[in-house]
Amino acid sequence: FFIDALFAPGTLNISEETSDSCGNTGYSLALAGGGAASGLLCNGEHGKKLLDAWKKYVAEILVYKYPSFVVQVGTDNLKSVFLTELIYSYVNQHMVENIRDPFRTRSPVGRVPDLEGGGPTIWPVYLGVWNAAMPIEWLLSKSEGVYEYLSVTPPSLHTQGGVSRYSSDGMDAVPVQVRQSGFVGPVFGSMITPLRNAMRPFMPVQPEQAYPPDTEFNHLAPDAVGPLKTNFSAPCPSDFTQQETRDNCVDWADTVWGVEQHARLLNIKRQLDPKNTFNCYHCIGYEM
Numbered sequence: 001f002f003i004d005a006l007f008a009p010g011t012l013n014i015s016e017e018t019s020d021s022c023g024n025t026g027y028s029l030a031l032a033g034g035g036a037a038s039g040l041l042c043n044g045e046h047g048k049k050l051l052d053a054w055k056k057y058v059a060e061i062l063v064y065k066y067p068s069f070v071v072q073v074g075t076d077n078l079k080s081v082f083l084t085e086l087i088y089s090y091v092n093q094h095m096v097e098n099i100r101d102p103f104r105t106r107s108p109v110g111r112v113p114d115l116e117g118g119g120p121t122i123w124p125v126y127l128g129v130w131n132a133a134m135p136i137e138w139l140l141s142k143s144e145g146v147y148e149y150l151s152v153t154p155p156s157l158h159t160q161g162g163v164s165r166y167s168s169d170g171m172d173a174v175p176v177q178v179r180q181s182g183f184v185g186p187v188f189g190s191m192i193t194p195l196r197n198a199m200r201p202f203m204p205v206q207p208e209q210a211y212p213p214d215t216e217f218n219h220l221a222p223d224a225v226g227p228l229k230t231n232f233s234a235p236c237p238s239d240f241t242q243q244e245t246r247d248n249c250v251d252w253a254d255t256v257w258g259v260e261q262h263a264r265l266l267n268i269k270r271q272l273d274p275k276n277t278f279n280c281y282h283c284i285g286y287e288m
Contacts, residue, residue, distance in 0.1 A: 149191065157184065165180055
């Protein structure tokens with residue numbers, strides 16, 4: 001239901017306006033997997049419209065067509081999806097929470113924290129994680145891989161979609177695979193390679209069959225890298241040296257920007273900063 005509500009609302013008689021008015025930067029649909037779901041934030045009256053459509057779906061379709069799902073999730077968990085909360089301001093809500101418990105987010109009192117608990121850390125939180133830009137078409141395929149991923153204990157997804165798919169004038173820093181994604185979120189461990197392979201056919205086509213960009217930069221892991229250059233279906237071996245990784249695996253920047261855009265950005269960097277004065281890790285043109 002919620003995949004359709006966000007990315008194919010017409011199939012549920014939900015308007016595009018209502019669909020585009022709902023989202024979250026820490027969304028989870030993990031009821032079936034035992035995780036606590038984090039719901040959608042909707043603007044104005046659109047929250048009630050979405051809730052009414054969900055109630056209608058549960059009453060007329062879910063309990064009759066998927067009775068085993070109701071048993072698996074449990075009545076209490078199912079009821080929790082009907083819960084709503086009126087929030088006058090996202091900013092005010094988090095400032096109040098931060099003052100009540102400043103250690104929860106590790107952010108200074110009075111600052112608005114990132115929903116994931118942003119702030120300086122002494123170890124890389126996202127080590128070994130692929131931050132995937134998940135294509136809308138892949139999500140709407142509702143394949144076994146889609147359901148397997150969404151049922152894990154909450155993956156904390158950034159909702160994309162909406163008019164971001166076609167609103168760019170080409171003068172922003174949002175790559176095409178992120179604009180065409182439905183969710184952006186972490187993929188862990190053994191799920192990375194099979195999901196990367198499953199999503200690849202839905203990613204933007206690159207020249208000369210180069211690796212298609214599939215990664216979002218915001219939570220890019222410090223050890224992020226693409227698969228083998230000679231076999232996109234195989235991961236880059238974790239025991240490679242840094243030099244072996246550079247020689248044999250798809251560069252992290254190509255997974256974020258794509259080969260053409262990466263080359264363009266690198267050319268701009270070399271023109272404007274020929275001495276590489278501004279040299280930082282995971283920046284274009286970084287040199288050790």
